[in-house]
Amino acid sequence: MKIAYEKHPVSKERKAELRGKGFKIIDARFDPDRKDEDVSTKNIAEMERDDVIALLKKNGVDDPKGKIADLRNRLTAILFPEA
Known part of the structure; x- marks a missing residue:
């Protein structure tokens, strides 16, 4: 089974698209190859x-x-610290 790491929440449309292509959807924070996002105060x-x-x-x-x-x-x- 193929795995798609997607940031949650995933829209119904995107879920249907990925599942239709045979992917299992897992939250992107569990992606072993993910790069840390730029962190901001927001x-x-x-x-x-x-x-x-x-x-x-x-x-x-x-x-x-x-x-x-x-x-x-x-x-x-x-x-x-400067904020």
């Missing part, structure tokens, strides 16, 4: 909790805990 504000935690860990925070808004603020402060 991206951070829209990120899911798990993604924020993963980036915090990647940037040296050992055990990030707290409300999602606090985690996003912490990540923004780490990645954009």
Whole structure:
């Protein structure tokens, strides 16, 4: 089976197209060949909790805990100290 890594949510039309071609759809964040997207403050504000935690860990925070808004603020402060 072929795998299509697509950023979620995937539209009904795109799902139908890919499934029609024999693809299994998996969230793009699980793509082993993915390149890190450019992170901006806007991206951070829209990120899911798990993604924020993963980036915090990647940037040296050992055990990030707290409300999602606090985690996003912490990540923004780490990645954009001048902001």
